[in-house]
Amino acid sequence: MAKFPKVPRGIPKKGPAKPPVFAPKSIPKKTHPSNAHIFVPKASQGQPIPSFKVPSHETYRFPSTKPPKPSAYQDLEVSPPRGARGPKTEKIPVHPRDFLLSEEEKQAPKHIDKLNRWRQWPLFVMGLAAFGMGVYGVQLYISLVEAPEVENVPYDLSDRFDKEAEGYDEKVDMAELMLFLSSKRKALTQKAKGHVLEVAVGTGRNISYYPTKKCDTVTLLDQSAPMLAVAKRKWKDEQPEYFHRVFFKQQSGLDPITPPHDAQDGYDTVLQTMGLCSTPEPVKLLRNLEAATKEEGGQILLLEHGKSHYEWLNTLLDKTAPAHADQHGCWWNKDIGKIVEESGLEVVNMQRYNFGTTWWVELKPRKGMRSQQAKQANLVVQKPPVAPDAPVAQKSWWTLWR
Structure with a gap:
């Protein structure tokens, strides 16, 4: 039986010869984002290129086309000034806020x-x-x-306003500008809302500050007919779109004030600026304003001028008060704090400016006072008339607060 020759050493016994696979020694750390997951070795003569597996669509991420977000400090190319030695451009780290000039x-x-x-x-x-x-x-x-000494000055000087109605604004503009009263008028008037009543409106120096979108109705009241005419003309010129919801009343603030039909419970806001100084009965005026204010949520806003924090200034105010009252129709030396205390109203906020001579006062009406006033008024109306030969002294409607 014949024997097969032995296979020489170095030849594989089974299957064809496999080509050698050359693995890379190391993968570089920095690669492009688009092919960071793929490494392709450089082909050389006589050496095969190893195969590689392309990742599936689930794991492969295409490179983003959006520009990178700028960092807090980034390299900006800044050209050096002319004539300076060095390269044309140099990269320096600069924050965007610092790169102005x-x-x-x-x-x-x-x-x-x-x-x-x-x-x-x-x-x-x-x-x-x-x-x-x-x-x-x-x-x-x-x-x-x-200041000249003026004698026999009456305490009621309401007739002075009839004479100064046309030129009143020009006379007090400079004084209020220096005392920053215009800004305080605006801030106080901006608090108005709902049905608004402004007493002692004068020439309407607060008209331009009214937040008409928050006001249902506005009632402007003053005793002086010439002053009220100026206020009416000013409102028509400055806020004509709201003119049909404004009521002008010529009467004293000391008389009973009737709210409009939609505000039978009283006004939501009662405003007065520089009014206590020109009335002969300031306590009675405040109580009358309380009677016209809504008990639930109503507010009384005052901006007045009166006594100061300092006695030396009060001495000057007392000395010049008669002459100032005879010229302008107001007594600027009244104690506003004492007047508010005597009225009995609840104080919500009180601030003083200009050495204490400017008073910012926010008051709240007491509960039950409006109903008591209505009851007292009904008793007076329902009382039968008295014969002329037997006169009886009847109490006024405001005696309830005396």
């Missing part, structure tokens, strides 16, 4: 001139304001020290 641009004469021009305006405005306040202070001091 270079030091060379800040020291440029054009930029310095621009800054000087901008700095002159605040200095000019401040100097003009200081000059105006100084002139006003000097005039006020002279008027206080050299």
Whole structure:
């Protein structure tokens, strides 16, 4: 039997020869984001390229086309100034907020001139304001020290407003501007809401500040017919779209005030600015305002001028009060705090400005006072008339609060 020759060493016994696989020694750390998961070795002569497996669509992520978000500090290419040595461009880390002007641009004469021009305006405005306040202070001091002595000045000076209706705004504009009363008028009037009553409206210096969108109706009341005519003309000029919901009443604030038909429970807001100084009975006026205010949620807002924190200023106010009252129709030395205390109304907020001479007062009506007033009025109406030969002294409607 014949024998097969032995297979020489180095030849595999079964199957064809497999080509050698060359694995890379290491994968570089930094690769492009699009092919970071794939490594393709460089082909060489006589060496096969190893096969690789493309990942499935579930794990493969295509590179994003959105630009990268800027970091807090990023490299910005800044060109050096002309004539400076060095490369044309250099990369330096700069924060976007700090990259406004270079030091060379800040020291440029054009930029310095621009800054000087901008700095002159605040200095000019401040100097003009200081000059105006100084002139006003000097005039006020002279008027206080050299005030003429006026004798037999009546306490009721309501007739003074009839004579000064047309030129009243021009007379008090400068004084209120220096005392910052316009801003306080605006802030106080902005609190008005619902059915609003303004007593002692005068020429309507608060008309332009009314938040008409929050007001259902507005009743403007004043005893002076010329003053009320100016206020009516001013409202028609400044807020004509709301003119049909405004009521103008010529009467004294000391008389009973009848609310409109929609506000039978009383006014939601009662406003008065510089009114206690011009009335002969301030306590009675406050109680009458309380009777016209809604008990639930009603508010009484006052902006008045009166006594100061300091006695030296009160002495000057007392000395010049008769002359000021005879000219302007108001006594500016009344103790507003004492008047409010005597009225018995509940104080919600009280602040003082301008050395204590400007009073900001927010009051709240007491419960039951409006119903008591209505009951007292009904008793007076239902009482039978008395014969002329037997006169009986009847009490007035306001005696309930005396």
